Amino acid sequence: MMPVGSTLGKRLAGPLEVGTPFYQDDQLQVRVYWKDRGDPLVSRYHVQWMPEYCSHNETRGAEKSVTQENYINLPGLLFSCKYKVTVHMLKSKRRAKDESTTFLTPSCSTIRNKNHKHIPCPGEGAPVLKVLAKPENLTASFSIHEGNITGNFLWRVSRFLAHQRITGFQVTWAEVTTESRQNSLPNSIISQSQILPPDHNLLVVSNLRSATYYRLEVQVITSGGEGPATVKTFQTPSVLPVLQHRPRLRQHHPHQKPSAERH
DSSP states (O other), X not given: OOOTTOOSSOBOSSSXXXXXXXXXXXXXXXXXXXXXXXXXXXXXXXEEEEEEEETTOOOOOOEEEEESSSEEEEEEEOSSEEEEEEEEEEETTEEOOOEEEEEEOOXXXXXXXXXXXXXXXXXXXXXXXXXXXEEEEEEEEEEEETTEEEEEEEEEEESOOTTSOEEEEEEEEEEEOHHHHHHOOGGGOEEEEEEEOTTOOEEEEEEEOTTOEEEEEEEEEETTEXXXXXXXXXXXXXXXXXXXXXXXXXXXXXXXXXXXXXX
């Protein structure tokens, strides 16, 4: 399973930043930035990138490029993959510390919907058969340990055609803030996305906020393409501070006031 917290879009943490993947010149691209420390001894940057995992099991070797700028465009990326990019900073005939990060590329259908034009997706040479596989019975259960909330999101697949092999699940979850519910502002939603292997129909997310709405979207990825998305909103339970629960465990005072009155 890919680590929870892999995100689509710009990543601000760490020495490398990855922009939002975009489709241009008939290929999927992304721009990677790194801080220019103004070191006169650094003249070139060697950049290497390769997919670590793809939902459609497509593989590709590492690609390399050299630049004198503090950014680079990575062209010809595969859809629905987790990539690793590493920047080698060459410094006076010796290599400085390598910096690496990972990012996810969107699915072909996601890019097609955003561009509102036909984009040839892999495996579309033959007539396209509609993918009927869809997540159903999307449920959530929450566990609380020392004030930390962990969500377990489970689903099953329905209407599955034998010739369309399941290759993974595209899962996106987001905290729905009050502002985004009222104004429908996409920038108000902090979303995270990951691709799960085909035998993982369970997503576990830890450190959720108390009494907060989360929007979960699941798509089945098959050898014939992506199925329709199932979207559902869940609310996490309200967690009171641990100290407020402790008096209930002590029964030395039979006339003690209920803890709810101490608020």
